[in-house]
Structure formats: C-alpha cells, structure tokens
Amino acid sequence: MPKIEVYRDALMRCIGRSMSDDELEELLPCAKAELDEPADAEGIMKIELNDTNRPDLWSTAGLARQLRTYLGGAVSDYPFFSRRGDPRDSADRRVVVDAALESIRPFLVGFAVTGRAIDEPMLKDIIQTQEKLTWNYGRKRKSISMGVYRTDLIEYPVLYRAVNPDTTTFQPLQSEEVMSMREMLSRHPKGVEFGAIVADFPRFPLLTDARGEVLSFPPVINSAHIGAVEVGDENLFIELTGIDMNSLLVTASIVACDLADTGFTILPVTVEYPYDTPYGRSLTAPYYFQERCSVELQEVQSLLGEGLSVGDVQAALERMGIAATVHDTTVTVDPPHVRNDFMHGVDVVEDVMIGRGMESFTPEMPRDFTVGRLSPVEAYSRRLKSVLVGAGFQEMIFNYLGSGRDYIERNYPESEWAEQYTRSIQIANPMSENYEFVRPSTIPSLLASEAVSGNAAYPHNMFEIGKIGLRDDRDVTGTGTFTALGMVSADTDAGFNEMNSYVSAILYYIGLDFELIEAEDGRFIPGRVAAVVPVGGGTEYGRFGELHPRVLEQWGIQMPMSAAEFLLERMMKDGR
Amino acid sequence: MPPMSFLADLKSLHPLEVKTLLTLSDGERFDVLYLSERLGFKAGQGNQAVSWLQSKGLLVEVERTTELLYERTELGAEYAQTGTPAQRVLDALRSQGPMTMPEIAAASGLPNRDVGSTYGRLSKEGSLSMGEGKRVEIARDGDPDAALTTLLARGDRAPLRGADLDPSELSVLQSVSKKRGAADAMFRVVERDHVLFELTAGGSSVRDELRSAGLTGEEIGQVTAEHLQRGSWKNASFRPYGVNAPTSRLIVGRRNAYCEYLDSVKDKLTSLGFEEFDGPLVETEFWNSDALFMPQFHSARDIHDVYYVKEPDHAREIEEPYLSNVAQTHENGWTTGSRGWGYAFDRDFTRRLILRSQGTVMSAKTLHTAKIPGKYFGVLRCFRYDQVDATHLSDFYQTEGIVLGEEVNLRNLLGLLRMFAEELAGATEVKYVPGYFPFTEPSVEVHIKHPVLGWFELGGSGIFRPEVTRPMGIDVPVLAWGLGIDRMALMHLGLNDLRDLFSGDLESVRLRRRAG
Incomplete structure (x- = not known):
C-alpha cells in the first residue's frame, strides 16, 4: 500500500480550507486513507492510501480533490480531454512511433503543460507521484513508466524509436559520462534497477526530438539535458510508455488533472502509431476512455441494507465526485476522468456507501439461524489432547517451515537422505535455506525443541498436533497435507518400552484397536521401532520407537529419547 | 539471628x-x-x-583445628596383602639362598628397579651384603618393616590420625607418605579440619x-x-509441618497457552453459529488468487510475495467448471455483470503450486459446497515471504470466514464485526472505515478500542465481489471477514515477540500462562 508525503499547507490550500489533524483524520477514510505521521518540522506529513486501485489519490492534488468534493466542493471541470471521435487541438505537438516498438513497449501517451513556474514542493510532488504511480500501479515500471522534460529544449515531432542499444549513446541523468544504452544497464543505478524490463529485446526504446536530441531511454532513465527538470521551469512535456493502454491513459489523466488543479494549462499531444491501438492509430491525450457503469437501485438497496431513494444515491455519489444519471431504476455513472476502478455495479455501491458515510449504517445481526461446529479433525484433536495432557505431556506448537538439514539430514542416516528428500515439499524460491521445506514430520520440530531445552527439569514429555506436508500422487497437486500427532519423551529411562506404554494408553482411551508390527526406520534403533497398524493389517496409523543415538548426537541431545508419530486422518477413519 | x-x-x-x-x-x-x-x-x-x-x-562453632590424616593408597593396600618390597626380597633369599639381582626380581615378582632400591636400603641397614659372583646374601636376618606392616594393616579401617601415633610410628609413616601424586607412596597425607560446636x-x-x-x-x-x-x-504422635516450607516442583502435563487461546477463538466462533473449515497447506495459484479475482499480473503475486513449490511445480488439473468460469470472469467478466480484467487468462500459471498465502483461499474454496444460509470460519496457517523478526513470521495463523444468505447485507456485516469486536476482543468502542481488498466490494475495516491495547485494526471484511461468488455457482451475497488476533494473543500471553508464540523452549512454554 502506497504511503505518500505531502506538505500540510499545500494540502489545505488544495482542499480550500484548513483543518486540525483530528478533523483531517475524520475525513481521510472517504479516500480510504489514514494519517500515518503528522506534520514534521518542515511541515511534511505522511499519509497511507489503502486502495491500490485508486492511484488518483496518491498525490497532494489528487487526495485533496477527493476530500474537497466530499466536503461539498464542486467537481472540477477538465475541458482538455479528448474523446473518441472528438480530439482536442494539439497544434504541432506530435509524437511519431516506430513500428518496431509494437513487440517491445508498444504504447506511449503524452501531453504538455505551461502557464506557471514550478516550485520546490511542486517538483517534489511530481517526482513522488511519478514514483508511486510507476512503482505501485505500474508494477515497478513494467507496465507504466513516466518521463518529464523541458519543452523549451524540444523540437516536435518527438520520435519514439527502437534503436541499437550498443551503438546508441547519450549522457543519462545522474551521471557525468556519455555511455551506450547497453552500458547503462550495468553501470547506471536506474539501469541496474529497471534494465531487466527491456534487456532481452534486440532493440531498446528511445525518445528523441525531431533533431535527434535524446529525451530518455524508457522505462529506464532520462537524458541529462532535456530530461533534467528544475525549479523555475515553466513548460513541461510529460510522456508515459507501457504495455497496457488503459493504465497509461488513466495515469496520464491523473497527472494532467493534478497539474491542472495546481494552476497549469494542459496542452494535448497527439501520438501517431503505425499499428492499431485500442483507440485507433492516432491518439490525442489526455483522453477520456472510461465506459459508463450501471447498477440497479434495488441492488444498491439490498447490498447496503437501506431503502435508499434515487436522490439519496445521487447525492452520495456526488460527494464522491461522481456524476450519476437515473433512468427508471437504473443508476448510471460516468467514472471521473482519473478513475478506472468501476468494473461492476458493486463498485458503484461502494462509493454510495462511502458517500453516505459509515456512521449512517446501523449495524444489525444476520437473522438466519445456523449451527456452529468444529471441523472433525479439530474435534478429534481435542479428544487426543486431553488424553495426552493426562499422560503428563506438554503441548507444543511450532512453525511449519525449516531446513533440509533439520527436517531430514539430522534424523536419517545419509544413505536415506535422497529418498526422504523425494518425499518432501521443497520451496523453489526460499528466502533462506532455514525456511526451505514444509515439514514432513512433527518429530524434527520436537527434537529441535529438546535440543534447546537441556536445562529444563526432566522428564521432558512433549507433543504437538499440527500439519505436515508430503508428496502424494493421489492428489491432483501431487502433495498432501496431513494432521499429525507427534510425541517425544526424553528422560533417563526413556525408551521403546516406555513409549509403548504411552501409546497403548492413548490409543485405548481414544478407542482405536491396533496391532504392532516390527518396522524399519533409520531414525530409530533397529529392533526398537514398531508400526501401529489396524487389527488384521492395513495402512499404518503411525509408528513409534527408541531414537537412535546417532540422531540424538546430530541434535546435540544427551538424554535418551523415544518418539512417536500418528496421522489423525487415518486414525479417525477407524476410530470411534 | x-x-x-x-x-x-x-x-x-x-x-x-x-x-x-x-x-x-x-x-x-x-x-x-x-x-x-x-x-x-x-x-x-x-x-x-x-x-x-x-x-x-x-549452634556455634567454638574451635577449629587442622589435623593430618594418613590415608592408605592402593599401593599401600597391595603391600599390606603381598608384603613390602624389603620383606619380599628377604623371603626370596631365605627360601632360595644367595641370588643375583635379576634372579631376585624373578623370584620375588618385583620389578628390577624396586629390587635395586631395596638392596640399596637394606645393605645400608646391614641386612644384606654382596657375595661372590654378584650374588646378594642375607647378612643379618629380621623383619625391617615390622612397624610399617602394623601401620598398613591399621590403615585398612580408616585413615590414621597423626595425633594418635607415637613419634617412632610417625617417623615410619612419614617416610612412606606423600602429599600429592601419591600413586607411588603407601600413604597419602590429607589435611582435615576438626571442628567443635556448642549450643x-x-x-x-x-x-x-x-x-x-x-x-x-x-x-x-x-x-x-x-x-x-x-x-x-x-x-504415636504426628510431626507438625511448617506449612510455608518450600515445596518441590511438579512437572505436569499441560496444554500450550497459545493453542488454548486459538481454541477459545474457535469456541467463540462455533458458539456464534460458525462451522469450521480446513484445507491443505499447498495450494494452486487458481484457488489462492485467481478464484479471488486477483488478476494474474497483480503485484502481490510476484515471485517475492509467495513461496513456489519446487516439485511438483504444477497441479495436474483444476476442477471444472470452476476453472473456465474463473478464466472467463478474468478475461471479460463472463456472466457476472463485470467487465473483467481484460487480459488473456493463463491456464498454465493458474495450476502453479504455492504455499497458501492467505486464509481467504479457504473461504473461496468453501463456496461451492456451502449451505445457504451458512456461516463458516477457519483458523488457518498461511505463509508469507518475509524476513522473520519480532513482527513477521514465515508462517502464522489467519482467522477468516464467510456468511451466506439470501438477504445478508452491509448492515449485517457491520453487526457481525461489532459482535466479533465485543465477544472476541472485549472492545469498548468500534469504528468502521472503508477498506480495500481485491475480492470484496464494498470493503470495510473495523478498528476497535481495546481496554489494554487501545485503538487498532481488528480486521478487514466486505461483501465478496460477484466475480468471486458467481463462478462458484453462488448467487446470494456472501459476507467475508478476516480478523487479526495475533496482537491479542500476545497480550493474553504477556509476550511481545511473535516468534515466542511458536517457541521451542520447553521451560518457557511450561511456565507460560494467560496474562490477562
């Protein structure tokens, strides 16, 4: 979720009135925003925005626009938008696109601004908006990147070209030297950060003006000359490139409306494509592309649980800055220029909710009667736990991720590692080797616990009922999650016989008839491990035995130990 | 005193x-x-x-003196049994006549070194002399170690006290005693305090x-x-006990305090009419995110946000008609009334196996088998791609649930949230604010004022989008909610580090109990 920094004064100026922090905090929820940190000595405060589909709120002007209309201010008019079949005049401001870009980074939209000198807070806000929009909404520049330039240095038409990265050179921003575009990928910090987006293409995107002067290498870095905007600049050219036209257009609209709200005049720019785009081969931006969205009044009423009138709905939407028309019982909205989050009628319902204010809805319990119950495995677990506690065992609970060393190598002889690894669920992209496997058994968790508990008074009788994960071809995922009961006992007289007594008692009280058969298991001393199977044979419920001193040595444990593990889903099938 | x-x-x-x-x-x-x-x-x-x-x-100590004790060593014990070297040399010469030194060693069973030193001592004392052919013979017979033999025998019962011995005995004893490293001496000298007390x-x-x-x-x-x-x-009479005397510690079998807290949450939810659901740790991208209408290009679905399973890496298939319904909903909205995300749904990617990253998965998965009306919940282990520290764990519990009903609505959602706030968290005040989740619309967060913790966000909720419910064959509204209970769990256990909830330290787990 994006967090933005805004000058408190600038925000209040944009809202059109000043208010206390308390008032602001009351108001911010209408933008799904929270005051994260109040203003510091420089007057900068931090605000967190929770809606990742509302990038129009991620700037001072954008946030203020929502707060202003919510307080009853008029919805601004933005006359500079082109519409389908109705482009605004862009004079000579043209961008020409090279056909080769269709397969690299196909779309570009742009516009220019003029009319006032940019000051320090404004420049800071533009840079922040650019970063938030391209990082959070533009998926780290993959789908949207943005460049701002000094129009005075540009001769139209601007050319969006695909060029040879090894022979094309220019001086990038934040660097003292001229280098090739290929070199920038490894030698310029922005190249290192964002180069991967284009690195695999034979040609890289490049923006130049009509004379061939470089504007930028989208989506990586501006040039040090045309691309270096400073305080005092009055005329700016802004472009966005990317792979999804609607995201680009709405982002361009957000930036344009923000600048218009700040007092700039917006000058449309026309982009000419040699290939088709969703909006034709010639596209003049800012461009209003949004489609109307409708919802039945009855749906608004039933979802919100309030008998709202058409007038109530319209008034609520107006507070949100949304114009709505009504035909019969259908409410139709024209989404604001800066929003593209109306996918379904329910999205309109939410704005009605916010527009009316949460406090206007009286909480009420659902009237339906339903029967509550625990899941069968949870109910069974609880029966087991009460028997285990009575037998003197301490319940433990552990994390489910760990290392191959802990889950496998410390427990089995080396000759069995490969087989055990094949049974286990490994993470392809672990954060560290300490969290690389889903545990295949509860016993390693209990042994890890014993290994750090040598100072606790003995005997140590511990159990856990928790999930384990194993490969399992019977499931379509090739994996299975099982509920396991793990038990260990560490004491001077711990051993096979003692654990046998515990197991017999527990299975008696849980009502499971069983037989013991000798098992082979590298974790235990040969001849001191038993499989617990249904009477007359069948899939084992689990096994127990006396842990091999080799295992204890691996864990640094110096007390004899026995262990048991059962799978509850198998026990429940036959138990009573 | x-x-x-x-x-x-x-x-x-x-x-x-x-x-x-x-x-x-x-x-x-x-x-x-x-x-x-x-x-x-x-x-x-x-x-x-x-x-x-x-x-x-x-009692008080009134006198303390240090006394010397002579403790017989193992060597001394051996000599007490077999005789001293001098006695054994003389015995051999008596029975076999004059012999060379090596012959004496063989006859007496003593090492050459001991025979040599014994000869040195006894010839000086005049008992032995060197005869013809380097043969040793007895010059004057008698037992040179009579006094020592008595002392060795007395040393069998208890260490000999220096104070109990006469000067001649003491001088014999001192010649065969050592203070430290006494392995080659017959007695070891030990200092011991002798203490006298009085009332x-x-x-x-x-x-x-x-x-x-x-x-x-x-x-x-x-x-x-x-x-x-x-x-x-x-x-007989009975000895009265001091009731405040310290008792010995009992090691008892016990539930884990964190598990008990989780149980109390489950019990509360079942008492409110919710039925528990449960599911696998390994999920497909389909159920984890696609079914929740999160677009496949969503930033929260990056490789750095979920754990991918290495092998197998894909499920064999996704159940129909859910796969097709969801795919079309993403692409163009299908029959849900939505315009969809407008991209080509990737049917390979959707089979990708990952570790469950959010509990809402099970809410979505429960939909197609859910009863209407129905209330469901789960306390589910989820995995998060985070560095483990005091506030982040690799895996942790999320508490999630749904309510299905012909007529459920936003006001019911608020009612439910208020009930959770009061019943589960003991909240004194409840505040609702609009929220954002990709799978609910409208979305609401509930903030509560807790008597100990103050204001915090208890949970997120909303009404499932039709893009989530319709593909599962559900046509009624579904309220969905998730609660953050870890902060309350920590408070109940008197902890402030999430890692301690899953602690393996037996002693601290044994001692833990509800703090409030």
Missing part, C-alpha cells in the same frame, strides 16, 4: 535437628562424630543436622521448648502403609 521462641518455629525443625538439640547439654563441646556415636546418625546426617542448626543460629543461648532455649512441648524427633512424618496395616500410628 534471634533465638526462636515460638512453637510455630519448632515445626520447621527436622527430626535430625530435634534429636541433636535434645542430646546436648549447655556448654558441652562436641564434634560430628560424637553425634553419630550418640544418636546413631548415618554418614552425612550429622553434618546435615549441624549445618542446618548452625544456619539457624542454634548457643538460643539453641538451649529451643531445646527447652522442645522438651516442654514433649517433642522427641520420633513423631511420625510421612504416614506409611505399614503404619496403617499395623495400627502403629495409634500410639
């Missing part, structure tokens, strides 16, 4: 102490050995009684109180089966 003067304090005296006090007269000086002789104390009991009484100020004034008065109370130290402590079988308790 002031002398004890209350009967209550007499109860804190051990029978050994009682017997010791009662046997002593005022001003009588005694040592521990004396107690063993008088009272028949076993080894150690006298020392215990004296040290306890001393620490209570009832303090307090000790005398406690003794008198014992007498007047009629206590003997023979009162019954632990009642035994034998007392009951023989009826011997009938003529």
Whole structure:
C-alpha cells in the first residue's frame, strides 16, 4: 500500500480550507486513507492510501480533490480531454512511433503543460507521484513508466524509436559520462534497477526530438539535458510508455488533472502509431476512455441494507465526485476522468456507501439461524489432547517451515537422505535455506525443541498436533497435507518400552484397536521401532520407537529419547 | 539471628535437628562424630543436622583445628596383602639362598628397579651384603618393616590420625607418605579440619521448648502403609509441618497457552453459529488468487510475495467448471455483470503450486459446497515471504470466514464485526472505515478500542465481489471477514515477540500462562 508525503499547507490550500489533524483524520477514510505521521518540522506529513486501485489519490492534488468534493466542493471541470471521435487541438505537438516498438513497449501517451513556474514542493510532488504511480500501479515500471522534460529544449515531432542499444549513446541523468544504452544497464543505478524490463529485446526504446536530441531511454532513465527538470521551469512535456493502454491513459489523466488543479494549462499531444491501438492509430491525450457503469437501485438497496431513494444515491455519489444519471431504476455513472476502478455495479455501491458515510449504517445481526461446529479433525484433536495432557505431556506448537538439514539430514542416516528428500515439499524460491521445506514430520520440530531445552527439569514429555506436508500422487497437486500427532519423551529411562506404554494408553482411551508390527526406520534403533497398524493389517496409523543415538548426537541431545508419530486422518477413519 | 521462641518455629525443625538439640547439654563441646556415636546418625546426617542448626543460629562453632590424616593408597593396600618390597626380597633369599639381582626380581615378582632400591636400603641397614659372583646374601636376618606392616594393616579401617601415633610410628609413616601424586607412596597425607560446636543461648532455649512441648524427633512424618496395616500410628504422635516450607516442583502435563487461546477463538466462533473449515497447506495459484479475482499480473503475486513449490511445480488439473468460469470472469467478466480484467487468462500459471498465502483461499474454496444460509470460519496457517523478526513470521495463523444468505447485507456485516469486536476482543468502542481488498466490494475495516491495547485494526471484511461468488455457482451475497488476533494473543500471553508464540523452549512454554 502506497504511503505518500505531502506538505500540510499545500494540502489545505488544495482542499480550500484548513483543518486540525483530528478533523483531517475524520475525513481521510472517504479516500480510504489514514494519517500515518503528522506534520514534521518542515511541515511534511505522511499519509497511507489503502486502495491500490485508486492511484488518483496518491498525490497532494489528487487526495485533496477527493476530500474537497466530499466536503461539498464542486467537481472540477477538465475541458482538455479528448474523446473518441472528438480530439482536442494539439497544434504541432506530435509524437511519431516506430513500428518496431509494437513487440517491445508498444504504447506511449503524452501531453504538455505551461502557464506557471514550478516550485520546490511542486517538483517534489511530481517526482513522488511519478514514483508511486510507476512503482505501485505500474508494477515497478513494467507496465507504466513516466518521463518529464523541458519543452523549451524540444523540437516536435518527438520520435519514439527502437534503436541499437550498443551503438546508441547519450549522457543519462545522474551521471557525468556519455555511455551506450547497453552500458547503462550495468553501470547506471536506474539501469541496474529497471534494465531487466527491456534487456532481452534486440532493440531498446528511445525518445528523441525531431533533431535527434535524446529525451530518455524508457522505462529506464532520462537524458541529462532535456530530461533534467528544475525549479523555475515553466513548460513541461510529460510522456508515459507501457504495455497496457488503459493504465497509461488513466495515469496520464491523473497527472494532467493534478497539474491542472495546481494552476497549469494542459496542452494535448497527439501520438501517431503505425499499428492499431485500442483507440485507433492516432491518439490525442489526455483522453477520456472510461465506459459508463450501471447498477440497479434495488441492488444498491439490498447490498447496503437501506431503502435508499434515487436522490439519496445521487447525492452520495456526488460527494464522491461522481456524476450519476437515473433512468427508471437504473443508476448510471460516468467514472471521473482519473478513475478506472468501476468494473461492476458493486463498485458503484461502494462509493454510495462511502458517500453516505459509515456512521449512517446501523449495524444489525444476520437473522438466519445456523449451527456452529468444529471441523472433525479439530474435534478429534481435542479428544487426543486431553488424553495426552493426562499422560503428563506438554503441548507444543511450532512453525511449519525449516531446513533440509533439520527436517531430514539430522534424523536419517545419509544413505536415506535422497529418498526422504523425494518425499518432501521443497520451496523453489526460499528466502533462506532455514525456511526451505514444509515439514514432513512433527518429530524434527520436537527434537529441535529438546535440543534447546537441556536445562529444563526432566522428564521432558512433549507433543504437538499440527500439519505436515508430503508428496502424494493421489492428489491432483501431487502433495498432501496431513494432521499429525507427534510425541517425544526424553528422560533417563526413556525408551521403546516406555513409549509403548504411552501409546497403548492413548490409543485405548481414544478407542482405536491396533496391532504392532516390527518396522524399519533409520531414525530409530533397529529392533526398537514398531508400526501401529489396524487389527488384521492395513495402512499404518503411525509408528513409534527408541531414537537412535546417532540422531540424538546430530541434535546435540544427551538424554535418551523415544518418539512417536500418528496421522489423525487415518486414525479417525477407524476410530470411534 | 534471634533465638526462636515460638512453637510455630519448632515445626520447621527436622527430626535430625530435634534429636541433636535434645542430646546436648549447655556448654558441652562436641564434634560430628560424637553425634553419630550418640544418636546413631548415618554418614552425612550429622553434618546435615549441624549445618542446618548452625544456619539457624542454634549452634556455634567454638574451635577449629587442622589435623593430618594418613590415608592408605592402593599401593599401600597391595603391600599390606603381598608384603613390602624389603620383606619380599628377604623371603626370596631365605627360601632360595644367595641370588643375583635379576634372579631376585624373578623370584620375588618385583620389578628390577624396586629390587635395586631395596638392596640399596637394606645393605645400608646391614641386612644384606654382596657375595661372590654378584650374588646378594642375607647378612643379618629380621623383619625391617615390622612397624610399617602394623601401620598398613591399621590403615585398612580408616585413615590414621597423626595425633594418635607415637613419634617412632610417625617417623615410619612419614617416610612412606606423600602429599600429592601419591600413586607411588603407601600413604597419602590429607589435611582435615576438626571442628567443635556448642549450643548457643538460643539453641538451649529451643531445646527447652522442645522438651516442654514433649517433642522427641520420633513423631511420625510421612504416614506409611505399614503404619496403617499395623495400627502403629495409634500410639504415636504426628510431626507438625511448617506449612510455608518450600515445596518441590511438579512437572505436569499441560496444554500450550497459545493453542488454548486459538481454541477459545474457535469456541467463540462455533458458539456464534460458525462451522469450521480446513484445507491443505499447498495450494494452486487458481484457488489462492485467481478464484479471488486477483488478476494474474497483480503485484502481490510476484515471485517475492509467495513461496513456489519446487516439485511438483504444477497441479495436474483444476476442477471444472470452476476453472473456465474463473478464466472467463478474468478475461471479460463472463456472466457476472463485470467487465473483467481484460487480459488473456493463463491456464498454465493458474495450476502453479504455492504455499497458501492467505486464509481467504479457504473461504473461496468453501463456496461451492456451502449451505445457504451458512456461516463458516477457519483458523488457518498461511505463509508469507518475509524476513522473520519480532513482527513477521514465515508462517502464522489467519482467522477468516464467510456468511451466506439470501438477504445478508452491509448492515449485517457491520453487526457481525461489532459482535466479533465485543465477544472476541472485549472492545469498548468500534469504528468502521472503508477498506480495500481485491475480492470484496464494498470493503470495510473495523478498528476497535481495546481496554489494554487501545485503538487498532481488528480486521478487514466486505461483501465478496460477484466475480468471486458467481463462478462458484453462488448467487446470494456472501459476507467475508478476516480478523487479526495475533496482537491479542500476545497480550493474553504477556509476550511481545511473535516468534515466542511458536517457541521451542520447553521451560518457557511450561511456565507460560494467560496474562490477562
């Protein structure tokens, strides 16, 4: 979720009135925003925005626009938008696109601004908006990147070209030297950060003006000359490139409306494509592309649980800055220029909710009667736990991720590692080797616990009922999650016989008839491990035995130990 | 320490102490050995009684002298059995006549070195001389080690006290004793303190109180089966115990405090009419995110946000018609009334296996088998791509649920949230604010004022988007909610580090209990 920094004064100026922090905090929820940190000595405060589909709120002007209309201010008019079949005049401001870009980074939209000198807070806000929009909404520049330039240095038409990265050179921003575009990928910090987006293409995107002067290498870095905007600049050219036209257009609209709200005049720019785009081969931006969205009044009423009138709905939407028309019982909205989050009628319902204010809805319990119950495995677990506690065992609970060393190598002889690894669920992209496997058994968790508990008074009788994960071809995922009961006992007289007594008692009280058969298991001393199977044979419920001193040595444990593990889903099938 | 003067304090005296006090007269000086002789104390009991009484100020040390003890070594024990080297050399010569040194060694079983040194000593004393052909012969017969033999024999019972020996015995003993590293000597010299005690004034008065109370130290402590079988308790009295005496620790079987807290949450939810659901740790991208209408290019679905399973890496298939329904919903909205995300749904990617990253998965997965009306919940382990620290875990529990009903609505959602706030968290105030989740619209967050923790966000909720419910064949509204209960769990257990919830430290787990 994006967090933005805004000058408190600038925000209040944009809202059109000043208010206390308390008032602001009351108001911010209408933008799904929270005051994260109040203003510091420089007057900068931090605000967190929770809606990742509302990038129009991620700037001072954008946030203020929502707060202003919510307080009853008029919805601004933005006359500079082109519409389908109705482009605004862009004079000579043209961008020409090279056909080769269709397969690299196909779309570009742009516009220019003029009319006032940019000051320090404004420049800071533009840079922040650019970063938030391209990082959070533009998926780290993959789908949207943005460049701002000094129009005075540009001769139209601007050319969006695909060029040879090894022979094309220019001086990038934040660097003292001229280098090739290929070199920038490894030698310029922005190249290192964002180069991967284009690195695999034979040609890289490049923006130049009509004379061939470089504007930028989208989506990586501006040039040090045309691309270096400073305080005092009055005329700016802004472009966005990317792979999804609607995201680009709405982002361009957000930036344009923000600048218009700040007092700039917006000058449309026309982009000419040699290939088709969703909006034709010639596209003049800012461009209003949004489609109307409708919802039945009855749906608004039933979802919100309030008998709202058409007038109530319209008034609520107006507070949100949304114009709505009504035909019969259908409410139709024209989404604001800066929003593209109306996918379904329910999205309109939410704005009605916010527009009316949460406090206007009286909480009420659902009237339906339903029967509550625990899941069968949870109910069974609880029966087991009460028997285990009575037998003197301490319940433990552990994390489910760990290392191959802990889950496998410390427990089995080396000759069995490969087989055990094949049974286990490994993470392809672990954060560290300490969290690389889903545990295949509860016993390693209990042994890890014993290994750090040598100072606790003995005997140590511990159990856990928790999930384990194993490969399992019977499931379509090739994996299975099982509920396991793990038990260990560490004491001077711990051993096979003692654990046998515990197991017999527990299975008696849980009502499971069983037989013991000798098992082979590298974790235990040969001849001191038993499989617990249904009477007359069948899939084992689990096994127990006396842990091999080799295992204890691996864990640094110096007390004899026995262990048991059962799978509850198998026990429940036959138990009573 | 002031002398004890209350009967209550007499109860804190051990029978050994009682017997010791009662046997002593005022001003009588005694040592521990004396107690063993008088009272028949076993080894150690006298020392215990004296040290306890001393620490209570009832006995005082009045004299301490250091005495030398001569302890027979293993070598000494051997010589006591086989004779000293000198005795063995003489025995051999007596029985076999004059011999060379190697012959003596062979005959006596002594090493050459010992034969040589023994000859050196005895020839100096005039007992042996060197005869013809380097043969050793007896010059003057007799036992040169008679005194030593007696001492070796006496050393068998107990160490010899220097003070008990006459000067000639002492000089013999000193010639065969060493202080340290005495393996090649017959005796080891040990220094030992000999201590004399006497009753303090307090000790005398406690003794008198014992007498007047009629206590003997023979009162019954632990009642035994034998007392009951023989009826011997009938003529005896019972030793009163000090009720504040420290007790020994009991190691009991116990539930884990965190698990009990989770159980209390589950119990509360079932009491409110919710049925529990559960599911696998390994999920597909389909159920984890696609079914929740999160677009496949969503930034929260990056490789750095979820754990991918290495092998197998994909599920064999996704159940129909859910796969097709969801795919079309993403692409163009299908019949949900949505415009969809407008991209080509990737049917390979959707089979990708990952570790469940959010509990809402199970809410979505439960939909197509859910009863209407129905209420469901789960406390589910989820995995998060985070560095593990005090506030982040690799895996942790999320508490999630849904409510299905023909007529459920936003006001019911608020009602439900208020009930959770009051019943589960004991909230004193509840505040609702609009929220954002990709799978609910409208979305609401609930913030609560907790009596201890103050204001915090208890959970997120909303009404499932039709893009989530319709593909699962559900046409009624579905309220979905998730609660963050970890902060309350920490508070209940008196902890402030999430890692401690899953601690393997047995001692701290044993001691843990609800803090509030």
